[in-house]
Amino acid sequence: MDRRLKEHIYGKYKDCYTYRRRPLEIQFQETFIDVLQAIYFEKKIKKWTKAKKKALINGDFDMLQILSECRNATHYKYYGE
Incomplete structure (x- = not known):
């Protein structure tokens, strides 16, 4: 973990997604x-x-559950209403 973080922080790979998003x-x-x-x-x-990533980071598992629920009209929770 430490090695990979240092690689990203110091910009070992210039074509990496995180290169321009440092620190x-x-x-x-x-x-x-x-x-x-x-x-x-x-x-x-x-x-x-x-939003889901922020909920995970904050440990807000109730919000993560809400954000993860399917909201399609054909979902079984809404079917037949």
Whole structure:
């Protein structure tokens, strides 16, 4: 973790997404036993909205649940209303 953060902070890779967004600071960190789970989780949260990411960072799991709910009219919660 420290090595990767330092690479981003010092701009080791100039074509990296974070290169022009420095300085960086860690907002959220999670520990995984399996590297594949970590990769899956990282890819998943990269697709989230900014509001969902903020809720995760703030530990506001109630808001995260609300933001994660499906709002389609065809969703089972709304079907038949």
